[in-house]
Amino acid sequence: METDTKTFKIPWCRTKYYENCVFPYHLYQLCNNRVYPNTECHNKRHSTFLAFVKSAMFSKLYAAEEVDKPDETVPVNNVTIPTLVLERIAREYIEKESGMDRINMLFSKNHKGEESEQLRMLKFTIIQIFCVSFFMKYVPEWKLAKDDFIRENRATVFRTRIQAMRLMQDQVSLRACKAGAIFSVKVTSFSAFLLMISQLIAVYRNKTSVIEYTVAAGITGGLYRINMGLKGLVSGTIIGASLGSIAGCFAWVVFSAFNKTQDQLHLQEIISKIEVESFLMFS
Template identity: 25%
Template sequence: MYFLKSLARRTPQGAPLIFSIGLFSKEEDKAGSNFDIVDREKELQEIKLKYEQRSDISWTERLSLMWRIDEYGALSPELNQCIFSTYISAVCGGIVGSYVETQRIMKVFLERNKYEMFKHPREAQAAVRDKWILTAYKGFFRYGSRMAILTGTYMCVSQSLTAIRNYVNPLDHAVGGMMMGAVYRFNMGPKGMLAAGVLGGIIGLQAGCIWWVIQWATGETVEERWRREYFQYRLNVELKEATQKLEDERQKLIEEGGQAKSEPYVEEEDSLDFVHGYILLARKWLVDAGILSSPITLKEDNGAIVTNPKL
């Protein structure tokens, strides 16, 4: 306690602002800033070559391939498997926790209020509803966070050891299980951590054997699977970039030198020319017949004015 108080007194005044900036900054901006380099294609080619020749590189390079983030903020195939397993376990644990806690609180509520709940049924229903919702949220967070921590610890440790070895070994999963058990009983001290670590190592060893059998049945090695997943991800990224480039009209304007192509103007033909011709012919016939007078006046050579000339 004294150490925490002294640490709080020594903390500079600008520390809260710095920590707040770090908390509210976007991960995409961080990932993008690391890849704002000219030789981006060179970096991608090096990563591709490492996945193609994974067995020829060192264990540190294989581990760095796992713990990395690309230019779009996406994780590697190895680390993505850990995150996906953690999410699934958190959701499943949260659902189980909500069910267990709500069933327990319902039994307690019925035992405490079984003689008074029928006197005011509406108030009893409202009270149990609020209690049920609050308990469901608490159970989901409690069990879900616990399962996420345990599964994340197990998957990260075992997956890192698998990346170092470049093949599945049940002992790696046993080590991951030991770490999981030690984290689970961290509040019980060294003895509790040791006992839980031994039990977790036994469970992890069994899980590692099952995982090894599944990989043997599929006939695909660790290197082949992660290479396939990486190439599939890069193919999806390239297709997305190509689609976005086609849909971006500004890119077309840049490629054309900043000038849009102007379509040639085609004058439309007047569709009423034939009607106008028939009207002129009819008017000429009426003027010749003397029914209409011509508005045109012509002057002869002798000075006489003809108001109805023969057209």
């Protein structure tokens, strides 16, 4: 099959993210031949599938031709796009996009005003870390504060038992909340910085691996110990990179088991955008 090397901008992509993408002119023929290899569908210029591809990807190119022959066009209001075609078009697009395009897409919202799935997972993980770290410090600090209050007020005379219990509860709770908040802020900020760096590296590379966790943990560990001088910076980087590699192996196994790796999530996101754009065209 002869291939035309001409490329065209996709006219149906309305978002800033898609407006500079180009696809090969022969892509729709290649997809049609693979989906319908034993039929005459690919030989009919106005078949249902071909009409969809022409309308979605090459509407400007065929606009004049369709106006001249409106009776030959097949309605495409209820077109079902084969999954193979959607995946192939999405992969063609991903091959042409840059790492900065993916990073911009990470912080952009979809047609429903929702954030990307990676960013939602990141925020949910940070919230979980904050809650867990808060109670990890709150519970032991509360017990310690209660023992300190009883020891310090053995000789204190209170007017009633209720007054003593209320004063103890106020002081103990305040001390435990303060300690828990300080500890959780430190742990959450450290974890958020580490996860954000690893996520940016994974999005830029469009790949989930151990490397981004090793690099992110090394950078975060070095910055965490930078107040101790050059030795602290080096030791923090080495220890952080070692622990990050272990955590990265565990994270890679979990994400791969649940099909939540970066390349899989990004592919599904691109396919979803293509489906939305095609739906808007024919609605």
